[in-house]
Amino acid sequence: MDITHRPPEVNRTVSAVPPASPTAASEAGADAPTERRLGLLLLLGVLGLGAAFRLYWALYDDGIYWPDEVYQSLEPAHRLVYGYGLIAWEFVEGARNWALPALVAALLGLGRAVGLTEPAGYLALVKGCFALLGTATAWATWRLARASGASTLAASGGAALFALASVPLYFAPRAMSENASVLPVALGLALVLPATASRRALVTGASLLGLAVLLRLQNGVFCVGLLAVLLARRQWRQAGVALAVLAGWALAFGLLDKLTWGRWFHSAIVYLDFNVVQGKAAQWGTEAFDYYPRILRRAMPGLSLLVGALALLALPRAWGLSFLTAAFVLLHAAQPHKELRFLVPAMPLLAALAGVGLDSVLRVLRGFPARATVALAVVAAALLSGANAGTLTFGELGQYERVRPQDSAWDDQGPVNRLLEAAGRLDDVCGLKVEAVHQAWTGGYSYFHRKVPLYAHNGPGRGSNRFSHVITAAGYEGAGTAVAREGSLVLVKLPIAGCTPDPGYSWRLP
Template sequence: MSAPAPHFPAPAVPESTPEPAPDLPGPAPRNGGRWPVLLLPVVALIPAVIAVLQLGRIHPDEVYQALEPAFWRVHGYGVLAWEWKDGIRNWAVPGVLAGFLKLAELLGITRPQGYRAVVAIPQAALHAWSLWAAYRFVARRAGPQGGELAALLVGLYGPVLVFAGRTLGESFSASFLVVAMEALDRRERTARAGLLGGAALGMAVVTRYPSAIFVVAALVWLAAAKRWRVLAFTCLGGAVVAAGLGVLDFATWGTPFHSFLAYARFNVFSGEAAARFGSDPPVYYVRPFFSAVPLWAWGAALLGLASLGQRRAVSLPLWCAAVYTGVLLTTAHKEERFLYPGLVLAVLAAAAPVAVFIRARAQAAARWGLAALAVGTGLGAAAFFPSTDLRADQFRAIVAATEGGDAHGLLIVNEGLWGAGGFFYLGQQMPWLTCDWPHDGAFQHAMRDRTFNRAVTFEDRALPELQAAGFRVARRIGRETLLIRD
């Protein structure tokens, strides 16, 4: 198994010829026509376009662990969360985003939605790479057309459309994990495959430390499969990335691996994360899991049960997803977004048998119908996962409040500090406050201080009090009301 298999061009065969078994990868796939080259980038761009046009946030970390630190790096001001004071995060992702923010500044792009689009470029490219990897992974088992279907099943999977354009650690990490799964699945050029797979696993950890669980699971799988050469080069590729993290932490925090060790102490060994942010039983994940898994993935599970009599190994992405989900169930602090990387790998694993099944249908109408049904059911999962209110209209209202150059101070009503968009979405250095009720100190201060001449209120909370203080309604943006005081 450790020696690379010889590769010969696949001969032309009739469509009815059986495809390789889903867990037995064939030779490296050839391009299935122009579809991957022309349409795959379009599918990959959809999450970025949604995130830029919609704005909002799945979780405060989307702003305060990525966008706001990057803005601070470029402009010298911003809101830094406690993690950036205690050194519990590394500067890899904010550093890259800061570079693209600087590029936007050089290009004269100063509107928040404009430079948010520029910041989306590296993430969109990473997501496109992951969809290309999904295509190759499934094409080995189901042929080029099966790979094309898999790229659609993964790329148009509802949670992917929601998450893949968001600047969350889970989003970056999931893309790197898909790349790693495809690389470690290769049977040719095993040294290169191991180096790439190890580097991608390393980057998945750099962008999100809990993804170290996937690394351990992948190494165990390679050892169990006795793919020793791939395992060795995977460790080498990961070690190179780890060394880079050590250098980065030394340059930014003064000690190699400072952020990783601080993160482990806080979240794993001390129990502080559960004490500060709460803990939940394993049943917490039941509803989000079952609402996020598409029907065609359950169909893949049924196909797997039907083939239990055949000797087939568990695929690498399915194994990693199962191990990761099992660890999540035992972890005290739980959030829906934590499921996302495991869901993506599970969907990747399920796409292979589903593509084989659909391609085996004799009638073209049946193939097209089943493919459309699979894509549609996967797309529908976006309505249920995540269940978080994105507050997209609030972020659009904040951006609108600072247009025109006449805004000097902003009050955001019915929102807390960590739910707001930070200086990144204000786009300029100006005072801003958040509050919940008219009797809050921040609200009273803003009413007295005429510097605050813009206000945004969610669901019209404190609207009469704002109008009594001289504010007038300028625009309504969804559930938000934008007010101006002359």
């Protein structure tokens, strides 16, 4: 028998399958092998450039955007590892949990174990790790865009909008809760949002979201929103699994507070009472509802409009992710006190949505050259933004915009911090006063790294003999001797033989 012979029915069935139409071929070409290879090459390039930018700023910027990046993370971590540090009010009253300081303390402990026991070493380690965390978030952005239906090429364009954009680059190396939680948010949603997500993906993704809440309470919006999305899809089983996992992480949050503050959910209760019930965060400034889009247009004029337009195109195809992103942004916009850093956890989501929108654009284009050109143009726009990140001012970032909007956002208070490091290396320092700036806008003991009194500008006078050195403006050395200079500031050795002990010295940040 001829084994190649097939019954007529089979032949008819096979021949009945029509060839792909040009339109179908064009749509399939959105992830054709050639475009997939280009997309993966773009992704590698984007991640490499993003890492290079972030590591550069991590190593060459000693400035402070806002005191929280020191006193909510570095300083309490320094106190855990080295036994001393200034204590902000949040860690007096328990308005923060210890998850973030513990994470940073683990990095400081690792640095100590390998010999990085000076600020230049352990701070580079911490900032470098946060920078690489931002790079990993760019990869998670790609995963999220792919999970939302974008092709490899379009998803790489979306990843570039997070990896290379100037605002995410600026915040990346800073040890803030927003940066610590952004990777768990993006990767967690990439795992749980697909309608076909496996049970393992649901458990892992929901756990990452629970971790994100542990690091930053506001990320609870994503958890509640996820349950709403799953229920709206009538995915009852998936919603039940996610709810059970998130409940376990809520229990872990409460237990951590019980063990550290003595009351279940103590930090969440104090934080919400201070910020929402009493509205005391308004003392640091209030802004109008349109603050976030206004500042993003100012910081990244063309790129923010591009991301917004592409994200709107993604709405029909990724409504769940769009809903979660919009809920997070709108709830923050409704709060009187606003800072651009608060939106960092939503930035990879916006970039992923832009990747889905870019995929919609690529699908209407015919031919590989046209699609590749458009994708490369998006990456180029992101790269241009990142290349200009060094020109960002505080006014463009919406910080101090009524006081000193033209000041560079980079290395702000960097001279003070470098002088703190210099003072910490002196053998004869027995006390230090910072006269040049409010203590909250310095790097504290994380930079000073010497267990002697560190006084604020309104502390004891020079004649008190409580300190041997001061950091002051050039020209105010008095009878002292300048031993180090940074710009317009000097580290001055006072003409005293030693310090008088201060039994009333307070470690509390003024």
